Amino acid sequence: MEILNKKAKFNYFIEDEIECGIVLTGTEIKSIRSGKANIKDSYAVIKNNEVFILNMHISKYDEGNIFNHDENKTRKLLLHKNEIKKLKNKIELNGYTLVPIKIYFKNNKAKILLGVGKGKKLYDKREDIKKKDQLRELQHNMKYK
Secondary structure, eight states: OOEEOHHHHHHEEEEEEEEEEEOOOHHHHHHHHTTOEEOTTOEEEEETTEEEEESOEEOOOTTOOTTOOOTTOOEEEEOOHHHHHHHHHHHHHHOOEEEEEEEEEETTEEEEEEEEEEEOOHHHHHHHHHHHHHHHHHHHHHHHO
């Protein structure tokens, strides 16, 4: 199961990607496995040399009982110390943002692909839409020729 953030590449120039683990409870993992998570409006921050993801929505597990989780809580990401230092330098010096691109499973462990990106301006977004439309039109014409 893979959960994608389609808005990430539309709103940001993604220059670097890094894979990291995430600290989750049992009901959170079960909800992610069933595809009930949303990372569209989420982002990551660095506090006290630790990386946290904010605004990540994981729906409550249907069969969960009183031990069910909070849907929008801040979750800790697992990275090595030197990786965190590199990310911190990039963010502070160059004004980048940490954006989650996708959640996936690797060896039965949930991973998040974080993108280090810079925000796009409105004219950049319009240019991307224009390129997509041209590509779609070209594929449509190739199909009927």
